[in-house]
Each structure stands twice: as C-alpha cells, then as structure tokens.
Amino acid sequence: MSQMQPLKKPPGFKDPTIPIQMPPRKVNLPPSFNAQKKKNRSCCCRCFCCCFLIILILLLLLVAACGLFYLWFDPKLPVFHLRSLEFTKFNVSESQDGQRLNAQSALGVELKNPNGELKIVYGDTRVDLKGENDINMGAGEVVGFVLENRKVKVVKFVMKSNELLYDDSIGKLIMNGFKNKNLRVSVDVSTDIGVGYKGWKSWKIRVKVSCGSLRLKQIENGATPKCGITLFNWFDLN
Numbered sequence: 001m002s003q004m005q006p007l008k009k010p011p012g013f014k015d016p017t018i019p020i021q022m023p024p025r026k027v028n029l030p031p032s033f034n035a036q037k038k039k040n041r042s043c044c045c046r047c048f049c050c051c052f053l054i055i056l057i058l059l060l061l062l063v064a065a066c067g068l069f070y071l072w073f074d075p076k077l078p079v080f081h082l083r084s085l086e087f088t089k090f091n092v093s094e095s096q097d098g099q100r101l102n103a104q105s106a107l108g109v110e111l112k113n114p115n116g117e118l119k120i121v122y123g124d125t126r127v128d129l130k131g132e133n134d135i136n137m138g139a140g141e142v143v144g145f146v147l148e149n150r151k152v153k154v155v156k157f158v159m160k161s162n163e164l165l166y167d168d169s170i171g172k173l174i175m176n177g178f179k180n181k182n183l184r185v186s187v188d189v190s191t192d193i194g195v196g197y198k199g200w201k202s203w204k205i206r207v208k209v210s211c212g213s214l215r216l217k218q219i220e221n222g223a224t225p226k227c228g229i230t231l232f233n234w235f236d237l238n
Contacts, residue, residue: 075195076114078147080227082187082211083154084108085129085219090178092171095164099171103137103161105129108154109189109211110224113147120147121201123192127157130186131174136163137185146196181217186210189227207231 069075089104107127113120122144129138138159147153165171177183189209194202211227 073115073118073195073197075118077229078120078193079112079114080189080209080211080229081110081112081224082108082214082219082227083110083224085185085216087178092165092175097164099165099168101135101137101161101163101165101171101174103159103163105138105159107138107140107157107159107187109157109187109227110152110154111147112152113149115149115195117149118195118197119149121194121196121204122147123204125155125189125191127159128188128190129159129161130188132177132184133170133173135165135170135174137161144192178216181215181220183216184213185216185219186213187227205231 085105085107087103087105089102091102092099093102094100107129109127111120111122124141124144126141127139128136131137138161140157140159142155142157145155174183187210189211191207191209192204193207194204196202208230209227210230212225214223214225
C-alpha cells in the first residue's frame with residue numbers, strides 16, 4: 001500500500017499557531033517637541049560662546065594690565081651678594097657613628113632692591129652652607145621682611161651643623177682646608193619674593209639663589225661675588 005502524501009497548503013494560508021509579528025510603528029512626535037529640543041541646543045551653544053568670550057576678554061585684560069604694569073614700573077629682580085662668613089666653631093669629633101663636623105658660623109647676605117618705586121616683599125628665607133663634597137656646614141633661617149625701593153640690606157644668618165661624615169678622610173680634608181683657608185664653600189638661598197607699591201602687594205614666586213664656590217681666603221680678602229637667581233626651579237638668571 002502506498003503512503004499518503006501530505007496535503008499542500010493553499011495559497012495565502014496562515015498557521016494560527018505562529019504569532020503574528022507586527023512591524024514597528026513610527027512614533028510621530030509633535031512639532032512643538034522638536035522645536036523645544038532645537039531651542040535647548042541653541043541656548044547651550046549661546047551659553048558656551050558667551051562664557052568663552054568672557055574668559056577670553058578677561059585674559060586679554062590681564063595681559064594688557066601686566067604689560068602696562070611692566071612699562072610703567074619696569075620691575076627688576078633683587079641683587080644678591082655673599083657679604084661675609086665667619087666661623088665661631090669648627091672641629092671634627094669622634095662619635096659612636098663615626099666622625100662628625102661641629103660648626104657654628106655667622107653668614108651675611110647682601111640684598112639690593114634696584115627698583116625706583118617698587119618695594120620687594122620677601123617670605124621666610126633659608127640659607128644652606130655647603131663645603132667640598134657637598135658637606136652640610138650649617139643652615140639658618142629668617143622670617144619674611146620688606147626691602148624698600150633703592151635700599152640695600154645685609155641679612156645675617158646664624159648657622160649650625162652637626163653633620164655625620166661618611167668617610168674619615170673627609171674629616172681630615174675639611175680640617176686641613178679650614179686651617180689653610182683653602183676650603184671651598186657655597187651658599188644656597190631659598191625664598192619667596194613679590195613686589196609692592198604703597199598698600200598693594202603682589203603674589204610671591206619661588207626663588208633659589210646660588211652663590212658660587214669660593215675659598216675661605218677669598219671671602220676673608222673681601223670677595224663679594226654676585227649670586228645667580230633661578231625662578232620656578234628652571235629659569236636661570238645668572
């Protein structure tokens with residue numbers, strides 16, 4: 001007996017067990033909604049442009065004010081000189097950790113304000129005295145002060161050191177150098193400076209001053225070298 005053939009589905013037949021999938025309907029937004037969206041975008045763009053223009057105008061005004069200030073006052077940096085160095089104590093002693101340098105000294109740094117109308121405002125100022133092989137020979141500090149226009153001032157620092165020497169030969173070297181006055185020393189000054197005019201004062205900037213390596217005999221003979229100034233830790237004005 002031959003097998004029965006399945007009946008063919010007539011054209012246009014739809015199986016009721018298969019769910020009918022409706023095509024996605026496009027939602028037509030009202031014209032007022034699209035207009036409000038464009039209006040909000042336009043307001044944001046205008047606000048951004050206004051803020052940008054205000055900032056640009058303020059920057060231009062600041063640059064113009066700085067230019068006028070420079071042309072009117074012609075501001076100049078202070079001038080530093082190493083003026084004096086006198087040791088009241090200098091010896092190398094033995095300790096449990098090794099040799100130590102015990103030193104006390106009085107150091108004078110001359111500050112000159114070359115400005116005709118501006119005073120120079122100093123923050124707290126620190127001085128470090130270094131010997132050969134970068135040996136710490138003392139440090140001192142003074143509180144902030146103001147140096148009036150066209151004035152010169154010698155600032156005195158009291159220096160003390162109790163440095164541990166990393167090599168016994170260093171102790172002998174610096175003692176011999178101290179006795180024959182051939183010991184080389186250098187001075188580093190760290191401070192903040194600003195300018196002032198009458199009751200107005202500017203912000204301060206960080207300044208590092210380096211007074212080059214000199215022998216003790218040169219200082220005792222009256223050598224007063226001009227010290228180099230470094231601004232912002234990178235702009236060298238030697």
